[in-house]
Amino acid sequence: MKKISTLLLLGLVTLNLSAQKMTKDKKAVVASVEKHKENLIKISDSIWALAETAFEESISAELLADYAEKNGMTVTRGVANIPTAFIATYGSGSPVISVLGEFDALPGLSQNTVPTKDPRFEGEPGHGCGHNMFGAASLGAAIAIKEQIEAGTIKGTVKFFGTPAEEKYFGKVWMVEAGLWDDVDVNVSWHPAAEIEADVQTGLALVDFMVEFYGQAAHASADPWNGRSASDALELYTTGINYYREHIRPTSRIHYHIQDGGQVVNVVPDYSRLWVRVRDPKREVLLPTFERVKAMAEGAAIMANVEYKYSLISGIYETLVNREGGKIMQNNLELLGPITYTAEEETYGKAIQEATGKPQVGMDGAVHPLKETEALPGGGSTDVGDVSWNVPNINLGVTVAPKDTPWHSWAVVACGGMSIGHKGMIYASKAMGMTMLDLFEDPKLVEKVKAEYKTRKGDVKYEAMIDGLPPIPGK
Ligand SMILES: [Zn+2]
Known part of the structure; x- marks a missing residue:
């Protein structure tokens, strides 16, 4: 009896914490992403099928830029001397909140949406890092915010950065060098992953x-x-x-x-x-x-x-983490709750784990707690690092593949073009949209995020580690 009442009490407390923060405005952001869901999935699947690589992602970039334009955002193409880099903007004045969208594929990873290695086109590229979902989810978040500005719920400017060639040349470095984030207050980003977490760890x-x-x-x-x-x-x-x-x-x-x-x-x-x-x-x-x-x-x-x-x-550069920003994201992940999977999706995930020699534990849709920021970093590197030394950056990881999936492999491609990837992508879109909304609605949060950025950056003067123009193929 005592046990039951304690459990009931705990349940109520959790319920209360969640219930009090899922505001009307956040519900509107979620509804906006839902409204665009089918189109975002279509864009992601098209980019997945195109699998265009470094600085040659012309159709992929255009799919995203075109959808931004159709939804009333102003698009500037070919920024920073990169034909496939672009900015979509809406609104005016401050705060200026931006979101990053990648869309480049990796060579040699072509794969069908089946849970064993099976190239669609032998030797051709594939989205082994999930960037097809990356761009589409971020654009969904930007459009959801645009609709809130349009409705008069919030004031300020939202920017979507179309950032090519993350995998091979780190295209964002030239975009940072061009000063494209100079007027941005806070940037939001995500990356496809095998678990859901507000990412507060650095990269290499x-x-x-x-x-x-x-x-x-x-x-x-x-x-x-x-x-x-x-x-x-x-x-x-x-x-x-x-x-x-x-x-x-x-x-x-x-x-x-x-x-x-x-x-x-x-x-x-x-x-x-x-x-x-x-x-x-x-x-x-x-x-x-x-x-x-x-x-x-x-x-x-x-x-x-x-x-x-x-x-x-x-x-x-290594990524400059922002824990204050991570806390805002974490709160929104807890509001959204875990991703649930169908029996078919669990079977698909386990088949991938079997094919890649991993324990067959299936999908991990739980919201993980904030990790220790100063613990060992993840093993990868990203040009989001350079953005993070020029503007405070809030990062997110969302499940789009089963636990322990080898990254940059056929297995990520296999999930990124079907329902497991779609679910993660839409979830990321909502989480980023809600986090951006928090920043628009509460200037104190923006100040906290900026203060931490200033402290962590210290007196480091950012200098881009590039030498000349971006290596655009054929130029
Ligand atoms: Zn990646």
């Missing part, structure tokens, strides 16, 4: 660069003494990198991709090319490691008696 900073070696071609057997091998230099360089791995911080990562190691076996190669990436959660640890890896290219060139060229591709 990184530097990306290319090293090219130039030697002298010769017959590999008849007169090899006349040759100076660019591929020898490449091998010596990667050997140096691999010896160095023992001495880097456990948090750091070095990756390389051999792009050109010579063409045939009977020619001493006069050209080789290597793409190198160095990462760490802290830029102050990353930078000296990067300088050392960069310097080794010269050592390799000396040993092989060849010339070398170093070119910076780009670099990104």
